Amino acid sequence: MVALIDCNNFYASCERLFRPELNGKPVVVLSNNDGCIIARSNEAKALGFKMGDVFHLVQDRIKEHQVQVFSSNYALYGDMSARVMTILARFSPQVEVYSIDECFLDMDGFTELDNYAHTIRNTVIRNTGIPVSVGIAPSKTLAKLANRMCKKTGGTCVLESDEEITAALKDFEVGDLWGIGRRYAKKLNKFGVVTALDLRNLPLEFVKEKLTIQGVRMWYELHGKPCIPLKLKIERKKNICCSRGFGKATNDYAHLREATASYTNRLSQKLRKDGSCATVLNVKLYTNAFKVGTPQLFPTISIPLPHPANNATDLIKAAMHGLKHIFRHGYMWSKVEVMATGLVPEGETQLHLFTNYNGAVNNKVSKLMDKINRHYGDGTLRMAIEGKHHQWTMRRAFLSKEYTTKWKDVVGVR
DNA sequence: TCTGGGGTCCTAGGACCC
């Protein structure tokens, strides 16, 4: 048996923690750049606000219903997530942190699962203030389903017997299954497969043909035979990316240089944190595809690095070279993306045959900057080429404080 | 004026090897 614990309306719940007067009121959290709605309290859901609603298009309704709006505050959500996960790890020796707000626990050998689920839920809410739902079932896919079933009531759900599982599958839309997206749902609907039970009852060969090997795994999982193991080890990432839209589109090359350098610096931090070096750096520019009638271009370049690197200096140098190559006049650029690929473990990098360059000095500088920034706060030391972040930095008009990660933002109690 | 930012896995097809 496996449990899936999922935080309810996670970002909205985090914001409410430090604004208790908002309990029972509609709250939404926006994506980066205050673009779309990405989290909603139950009250906001009830008012009809949808995931992905474009903020400036629903602004009138937001005002009308006095919905409290927040910009994304990942410093806060990341820290609250770590607290929740730490508590959850007490409840099982085998834990997979699946996303910022979800966690699988191995429940093999555990008994009285109903009681245990309640204990988990009550402990998390008592110790962190974050409400969670707990779904327990024989496989990950079914645990996901169990979790979804109690999401509305915000409680717990254990699916164990065949009768319980069959009854649950019967009322569950196939498109809501973990692993079935919009495309597959449409495809399956065409074959008359509407519910999760319909999918489970299909012949295995048919599933394999239409949904490939992933569908076969899902089919077994729906039969209560686990096929997707818990990921207990955190693996090094295969790609690392830093991509962000600008607060305002620009055609100014100087701004693009600043933004690209800044994202690349951030990318290099992520690489160092993961213990990886890049062998290839990709740079891509975007115009705003939503603006019909304006000239569109999405130029991209892939730069093989002379030496695997994760220091800011070498990567920014490569990125500037790439940017120069793909930049064109006559376009309004709205976003830049830098991506590190061909990652190799730091310390296992291949030296260059014809030079004795090994990046030692640049690596030292970056590591020192990490240390200082960890101690004095992100951005204390930056690369000069990043500029002052005025023109292109993202919109965050409704940002809350870093209540749990910044001394000056900690709430005082009298 | 304003529409997110990350990731993963799988398959088919091409290029190459002996």
Place this chain on the structure above:
DNA sequence: TCTGGGGTCCTAGGACCC
């Protein structure tokens, strides 16, 4: 008249997840 039978690696594109 007739032209094999294994492999690997890489990439682009498509699907999915939060």
